[in-house]
Amino acid sequence: MSLLDEKDLNEIVHEISMRFFGKPFYDNAIYNHRLRTTGGRYIPAKRTIEMNPKYTSEFDDExxxxxIKHExxxxxxxxxxxxxRHGDRDFKNLLKATGSPRHCSPLPSAEKRFKHIYICKNCGHVYRRVRRVNLAKYRCGKCRGELVRDNKKG
Structure with missing residues (x-):
């Protein structure tokens, strides 16, 4: 999908709101080019949905x-x-009822960012890092096991 202008974005958000929630979306949906790690966010003080424009160009409509359903x-x-909020029971129930995802997929362009990969010897948890990790100092955050570098990537 190519980048929509904000008028089209608002129309799509309103259409999805009516289809999945049966309620109109009265407020504003805009693009925020500064978003990096998330597909979108809702700002309660402004009642505004901000969308990451990279998700419209790098992913499909689904x-x-x-x-949009999550926001x-x-x-x-x-x-x-x-x-x-994410931890509230009402929020979790509505996510399930509407079939909305809990998290968005990472951007393909952001996946290439990681230069170092570490694996826990004990539980096998994988850590992707931009910077190197001092293996003598740090342990696995899940099980306290020893970390080793993945020689294929890092």
């Missing part, structure tokens, strides 16, 4: 719709005065 869960629960 991923974009999932991100609309925040929006509709906030408007209704219910728990709209």
């Amino acid at each position: 991923e974009l719709i999932g991100i 609309l869960c925040h929006y509709h629960l906030h408007v209704e005065g219910k728990g709209f």
Whole structure:
């Protein structure tokens, strides 16, 4: 999908809101080019949904719709005065009811960023890092096991 202008983005958000939630989206959806690690975010003080424009150019429509549904869960629960944060039961229930994803997929362009990969000897958990890790100083955060470099990548 190519980058939509903000008028088209608002129309799509309104359409998804009506289709999956049965409620209109009255406020604003905009692009935020400064977003790096997330597909979108909801700002309660402004009642605005901000979308990462890279997700419209690097992914298909299905991923974009999932991100919009996730942000609309925040929006509709906030408007209704219910728990709209990630840890709230209302939010988790609405995610499940609408088939919205809990997290968005990482950008393909961001995947190439990691230069070092470390694996826990004990539990096998994989750590991807931009910077090197001092293996004498750090342990696995899950099981406290010893970390080793993955020689294929790092």
